[in-house]
Amino acid sequence: MNEAVQVNALGTMTAGTCVEPGLFELRQLPRPSEAPEGWALVDIAAVGLCGTDYHIFEGKHPYLQYPRVIGHELSGRLVEAAGDMAAGELVVINPYVSCGTCRACSRGKPNCCTRIEVLGVHRDGGLCSRIAVPIGNLYPATGLSDLQAAMVEFLAIGAHAVARSELAAGDRVLVTGAGPIGLGVALFARLAGAEVHLLDLSPRRLELAGKRFGFEHLHSDPGSILAGDLADGFDVVFDATGSARAIEAGFALLAHGSTYVLVSVVKDDIRFSDAEFHKRETRIVGSRNALRADFERVMAAIRAGQIDTSALLSEEIALVDLPRRFAELAEDRESLIKAVVRP
Numbered sequence: 548m549n550e551a552v553q554v555n556a557l558g559t560m561t562a563g564t565c566v567e568p569g570l571f572e573l574r575q576l577p578r579p580s581e582a583p584e585g586w587a588l589v590d591i592a593a594v595g596l597c598g599t600d601y602h603i604f605e606g607k608h609p610y611l612q613y614p615r616v617i618g619h620e621l622s623g624r625l626v627e628a629a630g631d632m633a634a635g636e637l638v639v640i641n642p643y644v645s646c647g648t649c650r651a652c653s654r655g656k657p658n659c660c661t662r663i664e665v666l667g668v669h670r671d672g673g674l675c676s677r678i679a680v681p682i683g684n685l686y687p688a689t690g691l692s693d694l695q696a697a698m699v700e701f702l703a704i705g706a707h708a709v710a711r712s713e714l715a716a717g718d719r720v721l722v723t724g725a726g727p728i729g730l731g732v733a734l735f736a737r738l739a740g741a742e743v744h745l746l747d748l749s750p751r752r753l754e755l756a757g758k759r760f761g762f763e764h765l766h767s768d769p770g771s772i773l774a775g776d777l778a779d780g781f782d783v784v785f786d787a788t789g790s791a792r793a794i795e796a797g798f799a800l801l802a803h804g805s806t807y808v809l810v811s812v813v814k815d816d817i818r819f820s821d822a823e824f825h826k827r828e829t830r831i832v833g834s835r836n837a838l839r840a841d842f843e844r845v846m847a848a849i850r851a852g853q854i855d856t857s858a859l860l861s862e863e864i865a866l867v868d869l870p871r872r873f874a875e876l877a878e879d880r881e882s883l884i885k886a887v888v889r890p
Contacts, residue, residue, distance in 0.1 A: 563674035563869055563888070566614045568606025571873040573866070576616070582679040587629035589638060589680055591673050592693035594888045595620030597701055597727060598789070599668065601877040609814050611668055618674030618888075619667035622688060622696030629682045637691065639699045639846065640673065641684040642666035643836050658707070658836035665836075674866065676890050686842055690850045694863070697887055698856050702845040703837035705731025708785055708810045709739055710841065711834045716740025718782040723769075723797055725752040727884055728810060729787035730859070733762060735844075736785070738853055744781070746772060751881045759858040759884075769796055781805065791815035798823060806830045859885045866890045 560578035565571050582588045600617045602608045619642035628634045644664045645657035652660050666672040666680075688696040705728060714720060718741045722733045725747035733756070737743045744764035745756050753765040766772045773780060780802035786794050789811040798819045801807055807829055848854045861883045864872060869888055876886055 560676040561866065561890070562616045562671070563618065563866055564614050564616050565603050568613070569604065569874075571604055572870055574614075574616075576675065579677050579679050585682060586679045587682050587685060588626035588677055589621075589623035589640060589673075589685065590626055590677050591618075591621060591623040591675060591890045592637065593622045593697035594618040594674050594890065595697045595701060596876065596886045596888060598880070601880065603668075604873060604877050608668065615667070616671035616674055617667045618672035619665060620697055620700045621666070621673040621678075622691075622693045622699075623673070623678070625685070626677070629685065632685065632687055637688040637693060637696060638685040639688045639691075639696045639842060640666070640678075640680055641686065641837075641839065641842060642672070642700060644670070644681060644684065656838075658838050663836075674888060674890065686839065686846070688846065691846060694860065694887055695849055695856045698859055698885060699842055699845045699849070700837070701727055701885070702731045702734070702848075702854065703841040704728055704810065704834075705733075706735045706844045706848075707837040707841040708732050708808050708834040709735040710844075711832050712736075712783050712785070712806050712808045714739055714741050714783045714806070717742070719777075719802070720744065720783045720785070721746055721772075721781040721797075721800055722785045722787060723747070723793055723800075724787035724789070724811065725749070725756050726787065726880065727859070729785070730756060730760065730884065732785045732787055732810060734760065734854060735848075736783075737762075738848065741783070744772075744777075749881045755882070755884065760855070769793075769800070773800065779803075783808065785810055787811050789813060791817060795819060798829070801827055801829050803827045806832060808832045808834055810834050861886050864888050 559575040562576045564574045621640040645660035646662040649661035720736045720741040721744045723746045725745045746766045756762045783806045785808045787810045791813045
C-alpha cells in the first residue's frame with residue numbers, strides 16, 4: 548500500500564528536513580490529525596540517525612528526491628487504539644511500506660517489495676512529532692524503553708542478514724565494516740554461536756567494538772588477515788562497508804564451501820573471479836532491510852539482556868539542536884555508534 552496517502556491535518560509541526568545536499572533545517576509542516584483506513588497516527592518518541600541519513604545529507608543516496616523529511620529508526624506512541632494495540636502504547640515502527648500485492652510480497656518478502664517505499668527515503672520520514680503509518684508496520688514494544696525501541700530497526704537489519712546467511716554454531720565469521728550495521732550483524736552472529744571476527748580500517752571503531760561489546764578478534768589489515776589459524780578463510784563473510792572495493796576484496800577471504808552476505812549497498816558494479824568463485828563453491832546472498840520476525844528477534848534479545856543498548860547509544864540530541872550538529876555528526880562517524888534525536 549504505497550500509493551499517495553492523504554491525512555487530515557490540524558495545525559503545524561516541526562520536521563527535520565534535508566532541503567538539498569549539505570542543507571538540513573527545521574520546517575513547519577501540517578500535523579496529521581486523522582489517518583486513512585488501515586493506517587494509524589503515531590506520536591514520535593525517539594529517532595535514531597543512521598548512515599542513510601548522513602548519506603542523504605551528503606547527497607550520496609541514489610533513490611532520493613529533495614526536500615525530504617528524514618528519519619526511519621523510529622519509536623512512538625499510538626494516538627488512538629489500532630488493531631490489538633491500545634492508545635498510548637509504545638510501538639516500534641517498521642519503516643518499509645510495501646504494496647502487499649507484488650510477487651515478493653505474496654511470497655512473504657515485503658522487505659524487498661517491488662514498489663517498496665521506505666520512510667525517510669522514498670516518502671517523508673519520522674523526524675517530526677507525528678506520522679501516519681500502516682497498522683501492520685507497528686509492533687508493540689513491550690518491555691522496551693522508547694530509546695531502545697528506536698534502535699530496533701537498525702539491529703533488525705543485522706539480525707536479518709544473519710538469518711539469511713544460515714550460519715551454524717561454531718562457524719568462523721568475518722564482518723567487514725564495524726559501523727552500526729556491522730556491529731548489529733556481529734552481535735547476532737555471536738548470539739547464533741559463531742566465532743566472530745571484525746575487520747575495519749578504523750582503529751577507533753575496532754576499539755569501540757572491543758571495549759563496549761567484548762569482541763576479541765579485531766583486524767585492521769585485510770592484506771594479512773589470512774595467516775596462521777585463519778589461513779583457510781572464513782565460513783561466512785558479511786560486508787557492511789558500503790565500499791565496492793572492499794566487497795571485491797572480500798572474495799579472497801572466503802573459505803571453500805562458504806557464504807558471502809552483502810548487507811551494504813553500492814552503486815558500482817562488483818567484479819570477481821568466476822574460477823575462484825566456483826573453486827570455493829561460494830554462495831552469494833543479498834540482504835535487504837528486515838522482516839517482522841527480525842524485529843521480534845531483536846526485541847526479544849533486548850528484553851533478555853542479550854543486547855546492551857546503552858553501549859550502542861552515543862548521545863541524545865534535541866531536534867531543535869540538530870541543524871547546528873548535523874554536519875559534525877556526519878563527519879564524526881568513526882567514534883559515533885548511534886545518536887538518537889528527541890523530537
